[in-house]
Amino acid sequence: MSIDLARRLAAGEASVDVIKRINESMAAHSSIIKTISSAGEIAKVLSQISDTGKIMERFKVSLPKVDLKLPDPSQRIQASLPRPLDDLPSYIPPTMAATRPDVPDSNLSSASKKATQINTPGDLGQMIRRARETRRLSQQAFADLAGVGRRFISELENGKATLEFDKVLTVLRAAGISMFARDR
Numbered sequence: 001m002s003i004d005l006a007r008r009l010a011a012g013e014a015s016v017d018v019i020k021r022i023n024e025s026m027a028a029h030s031s032i033i034k035t036i037s038s039a040g041e042i043a044k045v046l047s048q049i050s051d052t053g054k055i056m057e058r059f060k061v062s063l064p065k066v067d068l069k070l071p072d073p074s075q076r077i078q079a080s081l082p083r084p085l086d087d088l089p090s091y092i093p094p095t096m097a098a099t100r101p102d103v104p105d106s107n108l109s110s111a112s113k114k115a116t117q118i119n120t121p122g123d124l125g126q127m128i129r130r131a132r133e134t135r136r137l138s139q140q141a142f143a144d145l146a147g148v149g150r151r152f153i154s155e156l157e158n159g160k161a162t163l164e165f166d167k168v169l170t171v172l173r174a175a176g177i178s179m180f181a182r183d184r
Helices: 002-011 016-028 030-034 039-049 051-056 105-111 121-134 139-146 150-157 163-174
Strands: 065-069 076-080
Touching (some): 121 150, 139 150
């Protein structure tokens, strides 16, 4: 019944009486609602003041969720958002480190790694594998964070060359340009 009510409200099909009852229920708990500061608290309050909340109690939120509206309004899916990787601060010379006390010394040494020359797709694949393993991520977890498939990560780490990438490397060598990549 709660889902049906939500669908009718979303479609604008709710009767005036239903909307009045919802409004009265919310008004009765207005002091609680004013103190809400997070989505978790909203879910908790809803579970206490309505039948809809009884359904919501079964769901525990551990990661941020996104509701996607599909072409058919009656279909909804819920997907977890990936956790983004943290960036390292840009390199700061030791002489300037004293002026930036907010940057820990441990990050200075990791951010100042030497660049690696990329001569083959395998070189890039090895660098990507090292970065993934340093973060202790599986190929699937890394693929999810990157927004690609696990197979793509596997092929990239194993140095599978696409025709276009090989052409780019050939053109760069012919122009006397070296391509470098560095951990950020």
